[in-house]
Amino acid sequence: MKYPEVLGFDALLPQLETFDAIIDARSEAEYALDHIPGAINCPVLNDEERVLVGTLYKQTGAFEAKKVGAPIIARNIARHIETLWADKPREWRPLVYCWRGGNRSGAMAHILARIGWPVVQLEGGYKTYRAHVSAALENPPELDFRVVCGTTGSGKSRLLETLDGIGAQVLDLEKLAAHRGSVLGHLPNEPQPTQKMFESLVWNKLRRFDPSKPVFVESESKKVGNLRVPGVVMERMRASPCIAVNLSRPNRVRLLMEDYEHFCADPSALNTQLDHLVQLHGRAQIEAWHAMANGGEMAELVDQLLEQHYDPAYLRSIDRNFVRYPQADVLALDDIAPDDFLQAARRLHAA
Incomplete structure (x- = not known):
């Protein structure tokens, strides 16, 4: 199996309880609004950093925003690894997601996979999870x-x-x-x-x-x-x-x-x-x-x-x-x- 493995929420749901951790890589404010129950918040960009990078993206374009955002993201992921996961064994299997399953969760999942952990990334991110919940509550x-x-x-x-x-x-x-x-x-x-x-x-x-x-x-x-x-x-x-x-x-x-x-x-x-x-x-x-x-x-x-x-x-x-x-x-x-x-x-x- 090649990691990170990328799966949609419907495929993940039957195994949701099997993950050793569910990692929400979004900012604190996004996490507070809603998250997958049981997920822990490990922001790749915190609230202030997300505003900074998002503003650069709108004003100067994706390239300049990524140049500023990449080192911030790297430092945040490094801190999470050092403070939260340094003692985890090779078999530790986390699920990572962000807003749409793109840059933030992708960066974290890539680094965790390169270390050797069998990490899974949620395709479509929180938005696909939220769509599933809304549909499920319409037909419980x-x-x-x-x-x-x-x-x-x-x-x-x-x-x-x-x-x-x-x-x-x-x-x-x-x-x-x-x-x-x-x-x-x-x-x-x-x-x-x-x-x-x-x-x-x-x-x-x-x-x-x-x-x-x-x-x-x-x-x-x-x-x-x-x-x-x-x-x-x-x-x-x-x-x-x-x-x-x-x-x-x-x-x-x-x-x-x-x-x-x-x-x-x-x-x-x-x-x-x-x-x-x-x-x-x-x-x-x-x-x-x-x-x-x-x-x-x-x-x-x-x-x-x-x-x-x-x-x-x-x-x-x-x-x-x-x-x-x-x-x-x-x-x-x-x-x-x-x-x-x-x-x-x-x-x-x-x-």
Whole structure:
């Protein structure tokens, strides 16, 4: 076999997990926008260098741009080899890609191959990967979704996490989106991925599921924070059988107090989010909730938010969007201890 081997994404997909490393040779900003899940970023040109070379290319032409870019590229590749791969054995087999599978990944793949590693270069680069993901999400695999429903604070996310822990198939959209799915759902110090990255993460989960086994997913709305759930995936979810999680309101308040502990420590952050509800509940009500937050009456505030905002909104949405909810199997939880969720998860997984 002559290396670097150049393969299209469709040919690579069945062996994607066999590579010892997936190397994204694009700049930091390109990588942050989206990348193949599991890829590491080893820029051949970083953000500033890419602008420099790209500007020269437009203003003076390809030859002058390549004269400036070539030594920069060589130094960056040398640094990656010295700091990341110097200890790799001859059998180490990386996959390398850039934007279109051209100069950047080609330069890196050529040098790695000359060293003696069996490197593979993605033909067409990221653009061919992105085209595959977009097409796959337009026609996702037929999966046996089981939609976990329940009002806010009923433990749906904890149940999904527990199901995942015991080996069940789980599509946790909120985890992939780094958001808890409500106006208060932003996770502190954890920004949401871009829309394209979210879609990559969803695609990567869907392709791994066994269609003969159920896939548990939460009854999300079309958007999780700022991110849109792929349309066909949402349609399939909304037509699927439902599981109604039932937990008493006092226990739901306790659970939310645990999950949103950061708001208890910083009432000002909570009040900023509550301001988004002014149009629904009026300024006077929001000011009353502000006062409760500032006064440390968090349990009472959470209870009022459930009664006046979350529960009515959720019940309207679930009845409208999940057509099989009236026939849902009821899953009652007595408490919110880990063992309660473990026993519930085992019942669902065994069903």
